[in-house]
Amino acid sequence: MTATSIPAADAAAARARLLELIKELAVVRGKVILSSGAEADYYIDLRRITLHHEASKLVGQVMLALMDDAGIGFECAGGLTMGADPVGTAVMHAAVDAGRPVDAFVVRKAQKSYGMGRQVEGPSVEGRNVLVLEDTSTTGGSALAAVEGVRKAGGNVVAVAVIVDRATGAKEKIEAEAGVPYLFAFGRDELGLG
Ligand SMILES: O=P(O)(O)OC[C@H]1O[C@H](OP(=O)(O)OP(=O)(O)O)[C@H](O)[C@@H]1O
Numbered sequence: 001m002t003a004t005s006i007p008a009a010d011a012a013a014a015r016a017r018l019l020e021l022i023k024e025l026a027v028v029r030g031k032v033i034l035s036s037g038a039e040a041d042y043y044i045d046l047r048r049i050t051l052h053h054e055a056s057k058l059v060g061q062v063m064l065a066l067m068d069d070a071g072i073g074f075e076c077a078g079g080l081t082m083g084a085d086p087v088g089t090a091v092m093h094a095a096v097d098a099g100r101p102v103d104a105f106v107v108r109k110a111q112k113s114y115g116m117g118r119q120v121e122g123p124s125v126e127g128r129n130v131l132v133l134e135d136t137s138t139t140g141g142s143a144l145a146a147v148e149g150v151r152k153a154g155g156n157v158v159a160v161a162v163i164v165d166r167a168t169g170a171k172e173k174i175e176a177e178a179g180v181p182y183l184f185a186f187g188r189d190e191l192g193l194g
């Protein structure tokens with residue numbers, strides 16, 4: 001299996017169609033309160049994409065191609081529940097379709113106090129190369145919480161990747177605090193939000 005598992009033309013077509021769908025379905029203009037408590041002029045509701053019958057598969061293909069293009073390999077993919085959950089499973093399915101046994105995982109916001117008492121759910125990430133995913137990032141706080149949870153569980157975080165970057169400092173913060181590369185599939189300029 002070569003590093004690039006999705007043919008370039010297919011990856012480009014998937015990216016173009018996903019961009020169309022994000023613009024059509026996920027971009028909401030108007031005043032909104034964000035997860036951080038800050039106010040913004042627009043919201044990108046990527047749950048309308050990651051849980052969409054057509055877009056979900058494209059998310060997996062686009063994020064896998066993003067990592068392949070950067071030459072970053074990984075064995076597990078996931079992030080902080082819940083925005084990251086369908087991104088992780090989409091990447092898992094795209095990787096498996098390409099013959100690569102990538103597992104997905106979910107980082108709980110708090111460790112479970114009963115049952116297995118885990119914060120990171122799914123096949124173990126211990127000793128494995130882990131890609132931390134998000135649908136989007138503003139302050140980078142959610143992605144950093146996921147990185148912390150994965151590291152506590154013994155995973156080796158190789159990168160953080162998001163579908164849409166809002167250009168609000170998440171890249172700088174994550175790269176400085178987590179010490180791993182931050183990649184994104186689409187910038188806000190491409191969504192007409194620059
Ligand atoms: O970079 P940040 O400032 O952390 O903001 C980005 C986060 O905000 C949204 O999730 P939200 O916190 O609304 O929770 P949800 O995933 O449960 O919807 C989004 O899915 C990211 O996880």
Ligand SMILES: O=C(O)c1cc(=O)[nH]c(=O)[nH]1
Nearest residue numbers: 034035043044045136138
């Ligand atoms: O910062 C956030 O809370 C946030 C921004 C955004 O565009 N989309 C989203 O789901 N969350």
